[in-house]
Amino acid sequence: EAGVAQSPRYKIIEKRQSVAFWCNPISGHATLYWYQQILGQGPKLLIQFQNNGVVDDSQLPKDRFSAERLKGVDSTLKIQPAKLEDSAVYLCASSLEPGRETQYFGPGTRLLVL
Amino acid sequence: GQQVMQIPQYQHVQEGEDFTTYCNSSTTLSNIQWYKQRPGGHPVFLIQLVKSGEVKKQKRLTFQFGEAKKNSSLHITATQTTDVGTYFCAGPYSGAGSYQLTFGKGTKLSVIP
Numbered sequence: 345e346a347g348v349a350q351s352p353r354y355k356i357i358e359k360r361q362s363v364a365f366w367c368n369p370i371s372g373h374a375t376l377y378w379y380q381q382i383l384g385q386g387p388k389l390l391i392q393f394q395n396n397g398v399v400d401d402s403q404l405p406k407d408r409f410s411a412e413r414l415k416g417v418d419s420t421l422k423i424q425p426a427k428l429e430d431s432a433v434y435l436c437a438s439s440l441e442p443g444r445e446t447q448y449f450g451p452g453t454r455l456l457v458l
Numbered sequence: 459g460q461q462v463m464q465i466p467q468y469q470h471v472q473e474g475e476d477f478t479t480y481c482n483s484s485t486t487l488s489n490i491q492w493y494k495q496r497p498g499g500h501p502v503f504l505i506q507l508v509k510s511g512e513v514k515k516q517k518r519l520t521f522q523f524g525e526a527k528k529n530s531s532l533h534i535t536a537t538q539t540t541d542v543g544t545y546f547c548a549g550p551y552s553g554a555g556s557y558q559l560t561f562g563k564g565t566k567l568s569v570i571p
Binding site: 384385386387388389392400435437446447448449450451452 | 491502506546548561562
């Protein structure tokens with residue numbers, strides 16, 4: 345079974361630039377999550393999708409972050425404009441059902457904002 | 459909102475020594491999950507505990523879920539260098555019509571050979 349795929353793996357940008365991350369969840373997983381993991385901390389949920397609908401985006405900084413999952417499979421997360429404090433690893437995860445079930449994480453995108 | 463606290467934040471042990479990390483929730487949990495993240499890697503699911511007082515073992519790893527379902531522990535017997543990484547506990551809480559996992563800050567384990 346293929347795992348969660350993410351790209352790019354690394355990205356370096358300057359502040360105020362924009363960046364986009366892509367995620368392909370495990371086939372058949374209806375729930376997709378985007379997490380932000382700052383160095384030394386646990387993953388923090390940014391947004392959760394159930395199929396192509398947003399379930400929870402309460403912790404997403406909506407003035408600069410946006411995410412979509414148009415066809416209920418792949419998802420993109422965008423930051424525009426980026427700030428220094430956005431430097432982190434952005435993890436995508438998927439699960440069969442929301443919350444209670446095991447989440448499978450992708451390798452993450454390591455973002456450095458200069 | 460729900461908080462999940464883990465202690466200690468860091469633990470350095472000599473290879474062969476035991477290691478324990480503790481997780482506490484501010485609210486009762488329906489289940490608790492444990493993940494391991496190797497340096498430079500991503501979180502990988504280890505186990506899920508559901509029942510009050512549940513104990514599960516995976517080789518040298520022993521996981522416990524408290525009677526009140528508000529705390530949990532992970533114990534590693536005779537650590538090896540392959541155990542190096544950060545161990546996270548995570549609990550689901552209800553929010554915005556669904557369930558989300560809240561992760562603790564993790565315990566970073568270093569094993570000195």
